[in-house]
Amino acid sequence: MDHPGLSLTFIGTATVLLRYGDLTLLTDPNFLHRGQYAWLGKGLVSKRLTDPALTPAQLPPLDGIVLSHLHGDHFDRVARRELAKDVPLVTTRHAHRRLAVRSPFTDVTGLATWEHRTLRRGDAQVRITAAPARHAPGRWQALLPEVMGSVLEFGPVDGDPQLTVYVTGDTLNVPALAEVPRRYPHVDLAVVHLGGTTLPGGLLVTMDGVQGADLLDLVRPAAAVPVHVDDYGVFKSPLSDFRAEVARRGGGSVVRYVARGETAVFGGPAGAPPA
Helix, strand or coil, X not given: CCCCCEEEEEEECCEEEEEECCEEEEECCCCCCCCCEEEEEXXXXXXXXXXXXXXXHHXXXXXXXXXXXXXXXXXXXXXXXXXXXXXCEEEEHHHHHHHHHHCXXXXXXXXXXXXXXEEEECCEEEEEEEEXXXXXXXXXHHHCCCCCEEEEEEEECCCCXXXXXXXXXXXXXXXXXXXXXXXXXXXXXXXXXXXXXXXXXCEECCCCHHHHHHHHHHXXXXXXXXXXXXXXXXXXXXXXXXXXXXXXXCCHHHECCCCCCCXXXXXXXXXXXXX
């Protein structure tokens, strides 16, 4: 059957608004403004260098929030204060434990890898499945919160998925990610967290341009949107690094560069190509 296509509005950092039919999802809500500081844990903070394209008050009604992990540049004090508290929030087990005692959100689901939750609105549904992710190498992972990628399968209620979106979350390109294309050989859209986030001492904790291009070679999505590239001082690999590496490999036609505040449409009736 035909499907309505998916619209993606890029708000900033890793915050995107996804709309499929009547159903609306928000990812990693970060609404701090330029000059404000995000808390990264262990005494680390980073200054925001950009402004979000929308405020929580400007969002449409939400049917769910997908939170890759509990860091201040993904779930900040503005989001905690201003987002509706009864919106289902799907996240890691670590974030669920913390939010259960420290937040007023009333419908929080913590997923282990490959667990899932389904949300519905009208004739549309999305199945949210937690995918592997790793925020730091080796023993350094203990310094950072548990993180997840997510596979979002959109389609009609109680029907087969019509469109599959892979959101990487803040991860390095580690061997565990190879399970994503094994389980999901066709990904319509990948939302790729980049930035080459680098902590004091030179510790890399998110994909840089080269790792992002490697991820596209691994997953081979029909389309990809890079996010999480220039919003904070700890992001050390600019979007130009990724753009150059993808072009060098001849994969530029897959990538859609969506500016803050811009909306792109993917799929559509009878599997139409991205708009």
